[in-house]
Amino acid sequence: MIEATVDLRDFRSTAAQFPKRHKAAMTAALRSESYRLNLKIQEYAKSQGGGKWKYAPITKYLRKGQGYGRWVARFSRYYVDKDNFAAYAGLIDKQAGQTNTSMRFTPISRSFASSARMLSAGFYLVITVKQQRKMAARLLNPGAKHFSKMKTLRGATRKWNAIHAAIPRVGVRRVAARPFVGPVLQQEYSRSVRNLWRLYSLKFNERGYSKTWMTEWGNQ
Numbered sequence: 001m002i003e004a005t006v007d008l009r010d011f012r013s014t015a016a017q018f019p020k021r022h023k024a025a026m027t028a029a030l031r032s033e034s035y036r037l038n039l040k041i042q043e044y045a046k047s048q049g050g051g052k053w054k055y056a057p058i059t060k061y062l063r064k065g066q067g068y069g070r071w072v073a074r075f076s077r078y079y080v081d082k083d084n085f086a087a088y089a090g091l092i093d094k095q096a097g098q099t100n101t102s103m104r105f106t107p108i109s110r111s112f113a114s115s116a117r118m119l120s121a122g123f124y125l126v127i128t129v130k131q132q133r134k135m136a137a138r139l140l141n142p143g144a145k146h147f148s149k150m151k152t153l154r155g156a157t158r159k160w161n162a163i164h165a166a167i168p169r170v171g172v173r174r175v176a177a178r179p180f181v182g183p184v185l186q187q188e189y190s191r192s193v194r195n196l197w198r199l200y201s202l203k204f205n206e207r208g209y210s211k212t213w214m215t216e217w218g219n220q
Contacts (some may be wrong), residue, residue, distance in 0.1 A: 005086045014204065021204055023082070029199035030080045033192055034087035036214050038078040040188055042089055045180045072180050073117070075108050088183050091116040096218035122177030127168050139163050191219060 016021045078089040093113035127135075138144070138164060142156075150156035195217070202209050210216065 003086060003088050005084070013148065018204075021206075025200050025204035026085050027080055027082045028203045029196050030085065030087040032199050032213070033195050034078040034080060034089045036088040036195070036219060037087075037184065037188060038076055039214075040184050041076045041180060042073035044184050045076065075112070075116075077106075077108075116131075120177060120179050120181070121174075123175050125173045125175055127173050128169055129172050132167065132170055136164075136167055139167065195219065 011022060011026070072091070076090055077092060078087065079092065080087045091113050092107050093110040095109045140160060141147075146163075147156055147159060150159055198217070199209065199213075213219075
């Protein structure tokens with residue numbers, strides 16, 4: 001999850017002289033930028049992390065065949081805490097302050113968010129004999145989707161042999177990390193700072209900005 005909090009010391013004079021306009025402008029700026037960051041997280045996830053998310057059969061088994069990137073994109077969301085001038089984007093669970101938002105927002109469950117953080121960081125998994133057999137039965141089933149795409153028996157045989165060799169042995173297995181927020185934050189941090197200042201300035205001066213501001217400002 002990305003959290004953006006504004007340092008209010010830079011806005012003391014405007015906040016003191018024009019409190020309502022300041023709050024409205026800052027809330028609008030944070031809402032627009034957190035929306036953009038959420039789109040970036042979804043975009044990065046759907047692209048499979050720029051080609052870095054190479055799935056091993058065990059990871060596919062744990063995901064029950066669902067694409068992790070599509071899973072992240074589906075549940076990634078954003079909201080703004082208008083009282084504390086903070087914006088959030090990503091897989092967000094229930095937190096204090098979420099009732100202070102003017103947006104319609106439904107957080108994901110804490111257990112769901114915890115699972116997402118675990119997958120993002122990577123983890124160790126103990127493989128038992130029973131689990132290994134279930135995994136093999138699922139992945140090596142001739143009717144599985146990955147075999148239906150094979151046009152020749154030779155191709156299907158190669159696929160079967162590759163998957164069979166990759167099925168983990170009984171014991172402890174390291175499931176690779178699938179980060180999705182960190183890379184986006186690293187890439188978008190400087191741009192987000194610039195966007196927030198510009199969005200706030202335009203809104204505060206009652207000039208506004210178009211719905212296509214992300215494209216017009218070179219953010220996409």
